Amino acid sequence: MSPADAEQFQIGELAKACGVTVRALHHYDDLGLLVPSERTYAGYRLYGAEDVRRLYRIVVLRGLGLSLAEISELLDGAGIELGDLLSRQLGALERQLSETRRLRDRLGAISDALARSDEPSLQSLIETMEALKVVERYYTPEQHEQLARRREQLGSDAIKDAERAWEELFAQLRVEMNAGTDPADPRLDGIRTRSAELVRAFTGGDASIGRSLGRVWSTEDPAKLSRGTVDSPLHAYFSKVCAVGAS
């Protein structure tokens, strides 16, 4: 066994050792990103110790989400600034995160709405999307970010609980309204407190979000916003009930 034997790897051995596929190594060779330092007479690629070190770096950088082109530049060209590259990459990830969160939140809202509706159809999905878009217009991008963080914190179960709580609250309120209860009646204090709590849980205590929320409900059709649970009279009654608590 010559020292050369001990330090060289065939492509399959190297691939297994570094957790990449043989095809990936072929690809890196094609790109000139990792060209084996030697070949056997039959054309077998032989990777030396230096090649292994280079592959290790490639794997690490790829794991950070860099493209092969960026990795090439980092490893070969001295031109590129490491710090710049990383902060650009970080910015891109940050943007991607908020995009994905937004998508997730939308999809979550739609899923929930469809699960509650009697017959989940494409048509009702489209309608839900439209209602959602209307609501989204009332919040600034910063408020959207805030709300997304808030939902993250609460988790989807707590959000579903809150929605059920709202439904229950409005069901009770409808009974009172139909019974002709005075909105100022102290027996509604419990409902006042709970609705204030639920609003707080949603806004996270942010006053500007609270105001936006108020604008949505006072401007748009409550029946559409609540997908049927709250009609105009009930919402008007609810407003009066809350106004008592606020004064």
Added chain:
Amino acid sequence: MSPADAEQFQIGELAKACGVTVRALHHYDDLGLLVPSERTYAGYRLYGAEDVRRLYRIVVLRGLGLSLAEISELLDGAGIELGDLLSRQLGALERQLSETRRLRDRLGAISDALARSDEPSLQSLIETMEALKVVERYYTPEQHEQLARRREQLGSDAIKDAERAWEELFAQLRVEMNAGTDPADPRLDGIRTRSAELVRAFTGGDASIGRSLGRVWSTEDPAKLSRGTVDSPLHAYFSKVCAVGAS
């Protein structure tokens, strides 16, 4: 103007109205996803009212992150379950989110470390990554999720502030150690309080994360973990100082 004129669009008009490119419409035509109901003698595509409705749905569903194949199935085949599709999609987004967050956190940690080091090189990046991997082994996947949420909440500025605070704290501590101050001396109470605060800010009050953190520092080399700021004697001194507070 016949009614047909009023209800038909050329490809460019439709594209502009719906916010898609002409090329995308060509692509949908090729796939059979949206085939214009008519063509002029010269081969111009003419889209009718039904086509417009279909395109609207395509755009909405694409906006939810569905693939064109999935959209095809939803629009044509009655086979696919809408609810299933959405929850699968939601799951995929959730996984993608935690993957991206993890990447972002790693990259953030590396960026910070490099910014603090004297000469940010590829070599130091690799070393930092290795240190990071070592630390990551001490936390369970759930704890990683927790920590990610915690960092999200704090924001990157607060995290950098905390790191600076730690550096300052250890700088002070080194002075005391060199001066031979007894670890139990009450003049170290301020440091005890602040370090407890900083740990709490990191763990978010989670005891299991606190324990994992303790295991990291008592097992691994403090100099490597802190990238030089805390050597073994200083860490031993720090442990004694904290032990006083705990008793």
Added chain:
DNA sequence: TTGCTCCTCACGTCACGTGAGGTGGC
């Protein structure tokens, strides 16, 4: 001769972007 590892094409992925080269209606 049989296995095993390796080799080089070369197409496919996903949703289009981007020309190239050409035609119909005002």
Added chain:
DNA sequence: TTGCTCCTCACGTCACGTGAGGTGGC
């Protein structure tokens, strides 16, 4: 004839996956 809108190929993207068809060493 000049613009404008449209048409149909067809290659490129990114990092490989997945065969197809074939060769060298034990």
